Amino acid sequence: MSSNDHPKTIAREESFGYDRKTIDYIRNAAAHGLYEIRGMGAKRRLPNFDDLVFLGASLSRYPLEGYREKCSTKTVLGTRFAKKPIELEIPITIAGMSFGSLSANVKEALGRAATEVGTSTTTGDGGMTPEERQSSKTLVYQCLPSRYGFNPDDVRRADAIEMVIGQGAKPGGGGMLLGQKVSPRVAGMRTLPAGIDQRSACRHPDWTGPDDLAIKILEMRELTDWEKPIYVKVGATRTFNDVKLAVHSGADVVVVDGMQGGTAATQTCFIEHVGIPTLAAVRQAVDALEDLDMKGKVQLIVSGGIRSGPDVAKALAMGADAVSIGQGVLIALGCNHDSYFQDGAHHDATAGYAAIGTAHGYCHHCHTGKCPVGITTQDALLEQRLSPEVGARHLKNYLKTLNMELTTIARACGKQNVHHLEREDLVALTLEAAAMARVPLAGTSWIPGVNGL
């Protein structure tokens, strides 16, 4: 047999640069002439809290008995200026998500679960609904650039005010709510014609820059007679500087939302390519507070891809006072599940996912308003697929689990209070995480960029 007997072929090789995903993207762009808009947060692989591990107690540290010894999770936010700081039972809060992006049932479920476990929930773009105020013991009221439905009566009814500068999914961008979700009730609350594709402003209408923001925050303080804590929320980008400016502006609490943070509708290019990972942001935020000697005076809430008890524990050890969760909360309610529970029975949701061109586990179609499990919808039939009672039960379980995991880890590290977790309890598994979080690579004393090579 000569070497010429092997049939000549041209190798079938997928391009690294022009892989199937990129080819699909270019074809979509060519066919439609519009960027892709979707929900949820960054999906690409990013350094995250999984890349850190705790150094549990051993001979050099003394652990607490996992099930017997007290481990406090009490969390106080807003101690700098507010007469009435927020007192929470657990350091895990519900992130701001609007009525509009979510159904009224979901907003009610969030309030009920948060109240039962002793934490706070947050309004979103479009104002405060009576359902969420009634169901939430502690409610944080967002003041957003659009000011949709913003009302001084709701400021007075709120327990804290959150000035939203930006969001991890889209730092520098405004919100979107596509026409199919702008129902008559949503449109009425936002003073917009029903059914339009709503694009929120990305800049506040009545202030520009940190010096103005300081005056704006004083207005909120004057309006509430200095009672309520004022949070400032930033999307993670130049986090070190932004946190310093937020503190300068008079914030009681700074909320830093990393690029894994979710959204109900944003351009994919924005979600995946603007902002920095939560892991990098939390370190910068803590550095900023320490640089100003404000650690413990101004509280830090971290959000963006916090999913589990270990994530919470790591964020706290890095220096956060609390975390905020959006997507994990929605998944606990049934987001991306294969079925929904209605009228006492489980119903298959596969066809609903297929109808919007996706499948359970992959769905990020919040923007369509056709959520097959009844969460991110304003459709009168779909929203019945999640009842406030069932949703609240699942969410309460999820939050309790996270809190149990958090205290388990804290006890293993010898802490009687979860807020005593510290950076020294952490090491990194990857060079990237070691460099971003500035904790040593496991088994070494090496922190890239800080010591050694």
Add this chain to the structure above:
Amino acid sequence: MERMSFDLAQVPLRELNSFLHQDAPAKGVHQVVVTNPDGAHNIAVGLDCPVEVEIVGHAGYYAGGMNKLASITVVGSAGTGVAENMMSGRVHVKGFASNGAGASMHGGLLVIDGDAGLRCGISLKGGDIVVGGSVGSFSAFMAQAGRMVICGDAGDALGDSLYEAVLYVKGKIKSLGADAQIEPMSAADYATVKELLDAAGMQHDAKDFKRVASARSLYHWNAEADQEY
């Protein structure tokens, strides 16, 4: 106690605002005079009762911000964001107003005797603004509802990305923003302009005003539309 006077050179702002929030409605105070404001920010913000407040001098940022029911007069000029997010009542600036006057107002009447700066009526959600002089660029940006009467000129990009708010302009418009268009005046428009001028106490002929409203071409995503906006 019908009438009270606060000298901001002597009394902290916090005391004045706290009085206006709590004591004014409780004690039935109908008139409050504020002297020596000296450009202080956040004077008379968040009022929630039908009290009359007269600020004798210049006010800083957010004077009368988020007002409900009260009638607030600035006998001088006002800084950024005067009457921002007002829900009802009336704010009257006898001098000039800075940027973002009446931003995201939901209701009530804002009267500015002089000129207003940039972004007057930005994100307007209801209520009425009457400006005796001219307004700066980007006024009525993304204005959703409500009415504005501008007796002087308007700067660049008037009514950019306008929703359902309607603007009436007597003078020159330097340029219209994306999706804003000049429309014919109807009998109802003339009546509206006259009603608002009367409410503001200004003498102009409604016949001299132009109507600016949304062409509504940005209400839905459209791949065929040019992307210059």
